[in-house]
Amino acid sequence: MQFNVPLSEWTTHAALSKWIEETILQCQPARVHLCVGSNEEVDQIAAQMVEAGILVPLAKRPGSYWCHSHPDDVARVEESTFICSEKKEDAGPTNNWKEPSEMKQHLKSLFAGCMQGRTLYVIPYCMGPLGSPLSRVGIEITDSPYVVINMHKMTRMGRQALDQLKNDPFIPGLHSVGVPLKEGQQDEPWPCNPKQRVIAHFPEEKSIFSFGSGYGGNALLGKKCFALRIASAMAREQGWLAEHMLILGLTNPEGVKKYIAAAFPSACGKTNLAMIMPSLPGWKAECVGDDIAWMHIGKDGRLYAINPEAGFFGVAPGTSMKTNPMAMRTIEKNSIFTNTALSDGDVWWEGIGSEPPEALTSWLGTPWDGKSPAAHPNSRFTVPMTQCPIYDPAAEDPEGVPISAILFGGRRHNVMPLVTEALSWNHGVFLGASLSSETTAAAKGEIGKLRHDPFAMLPFCGYNMGDYFAHWIDIGKHTSASKLPRIYSVNWYRKDAEGKYIWPGFGENARVLKWIFERASDKAPATTTPIGQIPPQEALDLSGLQTDYDSLFSIDKDNWKKELQDLKEYFQRFGTHFPKELARELHHLEERLK
Ligand code: GTP
Ligand code: SPV
Ligand code: MN
Numbered sequence: 001m002q003f004n005v006p007l008s009e010w011t012t013h014a015a016l017s018k019w020i021e022e023t024i025l026q027c028q029p030a031r032v033h034l035c036v037g038s039n040e041e042v043d044q045i046a047a048q049m050v051e052a053g054i055l056v057p058l059a060k061r062p063g064s065y066w067c068h069s070h071p072d073d074v075a076r077v078e079e080s081t082f083i084c085s086e087k088k089e090d091a092g093p094t095n096n097w098k099e100p101s102e103m104k105q106h107l108k109s110l111f112a113g114c115m116q117g118r119t120l121y122v123i124p125y126c127m128g129p130l131g132s133p134l135s136r137v138g139i140e141i142t143d144s145p146y147v148v149i150n151m152h153k154m155t156r157m158g159r160q161a162l163d164q165l166k167n168d169p170f171i172p173g174l175h176s177v178g179v180p181l182k183e184g185q186q187d188e189p190w191p192c193n194p195k196q197r198v199i200a201h202f203p204e205e206k207s208i209f210s211f212g213s214g215y216g217g218n219a220l221l222g223k224k225c226f227a228l229r230i231a232s233a234m235a236r237e238q239g240w241l242a243e244h245m246l247i248l249g250l251t252n253p254e255g256v257k258k259y260i261a262a263a264f265p266s267a268c269g270k271t272n273l274a275m276i277m278p279s280l281p282g283w284k285a286e287c288v289g290d291d292i293a294w295m296h297i298g299k300d301g302r303l304y305a306i307n308p309e310a311g312f313f314g315v316a317p318g319t320s321m322k323t324n325p326m327a328m329r330t331i332e333k334n335s336i337f338t339n340t341a342l343s344d345g346d347v348w349w350e351g352i353g354s355e356p357p358e359a360l361t362s363w364l365g366t367p368w369d370g371k372s373p374a375a376h377p378n379s380r381f382t383v384p385m386t387q388c389p390i391y392d393p394a395a396e397d398p399e400g401v402p403i404s405a406i407l408f409g410g411r412r413h414n415v416m417p418l419v420t421e422a423l424s425w426n427h428g429v430f431l432g433a434s435l436s437s438e439t440t441a442a443a444k445g446e447i448g449k450l451r452h453d454p455f456a457m458l459p460f461c462g463y464n465m466g467d468y469f470a471h472w473i474d475i476g477k478h479t480s481a482s483k484l485p486r487i488y489s490v491n492w493y494r495k496d497a498e499g500k501y502i503w504p505g506f507g508e509n510a511r512v513l514k515w516i517f518e519r520a521s522d523k524a525p526a527t528t529t530p531i532g533q534i535p536p537q538e539a540l541d542l543s544g545l546q547t548d549y550d551s552l553f554s555i556d557k558d559n560w561k562k563e564l565q566d567l568k569e570y571f572q573r574f575g576t577h578f579p580k581e582l583a584r585e586l587h588h589l590e591e592r593l594k
Contacts, residue, residue, distance in 0.1 A: 002031045010034040028113045029120035037158015045145050059345030063334040066342045068365045073192040073215045075378045076443045078459050080197040092464030093573045110211045117181025118143040124162045125155035127308035132398035138171040140221045144214050153384045154311035155222045173208035173221035203233035203462045227292045227308045229462035236471050240296035244456045246274035247289045247305050249392045253282030262407035263456040266442030271314040275326035278510030286392035301479040304400035316340045316379045320353030323506045330388045331381045339363040339379035349375035377441035404520040409490035410437025415559045416491035418552040419512045420532035425476035428487025430585035433469050466577025473581045530592035
């Protein structure tokens with residue numbers, strides 16, 4: 001077997017060496033590349049991909065590339081994602097489950113010889129700041145060079161991760177695109193195996209296997225597979241939280257800074273809020289993370305968050321200098337664009353803020369027809385976080401940042417008001433558990449369909465969601481109520497009778513953040529309604545906006561009674577795993593709505 005460096009020189013970690021050797025025997029690659037994580041290393045891999053016609057360098061964005069995927073491999077595949085706990089009950093009613101030994105048997109046959117003709121890459125990566133006691137190390141073995149160059153931007157990868165690991169246990173993740181190459185067989189530009197796709201998690205053993213997809217969260221195993229599904233199971237055992245949340249620092253005109261975390265389902269606005277340019281004069285936001293937060297109670301009893309990632313894998317369509325200027329500046333260089341459209345030396349997408357250029361290659365790699373979307377709705381950019389002009393230096397703080405408020409929000413064209421404050425921690429947990437949202441292109445399947453997505457974790461919770469609710473209730477008992485962040489429900493997506501968004505969103509969301517910030521300083525009033533506290537008209541700055549307060553905050557009792565009925569039915573699915581504290585919150589809501 002041909003290695004770029006001898007295994008024994010690369011690591012002395014016995015369990016790691018053994019796993020690599022076993023995997024080589026199982027997957028039968030043609031070559032092995034042990035990643036060190038240097039820029040030269042990834043530049044070389046990228047150059048080979050350019051040579052092979054997989055990546056197109058972008059003359060107008062230094063160090064950047066465009067590529068497009070197979071049309072059947074464009075988003076997360078929830079129907080092929082499994083939680084393989086020993087007991088089905090431990091996966092719960094919201095996850096697909098397979099008995100572990102049965103799944104292992106199936107994986108064994110899938111992975112046998114699956115890397116023939118390809119290079120097997122070993123990627124050590126650290127989730128979280130280097131040197132942080134809260135960080136965790138994973139090792140991904142993959143046959144996709146695309147995964148290597150993306151992991152280099154998304155995580156602290158290579159030598160530095162091995163140094164962090166020392167001789168400790170790691171989270172193994174085995175990934176293959178699932179297309180072995182016979183002697184002399186020409187490779188495809190985006191090899192994948194949609195028919196045999198499976199993304200399997202073993203939360204007890206804490207391992208990950210992903211087969212058949214090369215796209216995003218299916219293939220970059222540090223992200224959803226480790227930092228959410230496996231990490232949520234670890235967090236439950238160890239008394240912390242692994243969440244689908246952005247983290248942002250907000251500084252008011254007086255120079256006081258507070259941190260806010262927010263959970264919105266996929267493609268519902270985390271990246272945009274994480275990099276917000278507040279429309280209100282004197283307010284400043286800084287970005288700690290845009291997708292995942294690991295949170296724990298600190299020594300002072302407050303909730304602290306780190307961002308386990310080192311990069312953004314952000315939705316391209318809709319990103320413009322008007323909606324998200326900080327993202328636009330972040331992606332001026334050293335970025336990978338997947339499934340956007342390609343113009344002369346640059347990229348283009350719907351909502352970028354300019355007319356489509358004359359000659360445009362669509363995300364399918366063919367001349368754009370001018371009718372169907374030029375960029376896939378789930379096309380994305382990959383870029384290191386450090387390039388963000390408002391990257392918060394505290395994002396590297398090994399202890400994390402103290403969280404003053406937690407937001408839950410989804411796409412709801414009606415029912416949910418612009419913002420509601422929870423009456424207590426347990427009521428806040430109830431708001432998180434009650435989250436529903438209209439589906440987006442981030443996952444395969446129908447778009448715009450309302451579904452329950454508790455805590456924006458429906459596709460990402462690695463254990464029984466009822467137990468997850470109970471874990472959140474439990475966290476609230478580990479410190480005093482005054483130290484816990486207040487919890488909010490927000491909705492940027494209410495529509496009028498014509499189907500147009502009522503709320504301008506983006507930078508204007510700062511108006512809502514301002515009220516939340518001032519609530520955290522006990523400086524803003526609130527009005528109590530049956531569903532929670534809302535800002536009274538005078539406490540929310542709507543000056544200069546076309547929208548009126550009532551259209552944003554009206555609470556339709558009939559709609560809410562339907563919402564309540566639906567929640568009652570939904571929560572029954574969790575049976576005895578549904579915490580009594582949330583049953584009590586449901587009952588209180590019913591009483592208040594009478
Ligand atoms: P994932 O990366 O899939 O987890 O998504 P995300 O939550 O980070 O979503 P993102 O911020 O990328 O937003 C997804 C889409 O929603 C983009 O097309 C945005 O332009 C749009 N969007 C974001 N914020 C707002 C908002 O405040 N109002 C409106 N109307 N659209 C928004
Ligand atoms: C999401 O779907 O929530 C994402 C994109 O953040 S992916 O990494 O592909 O899961
Ligand atoms: Mn996400």
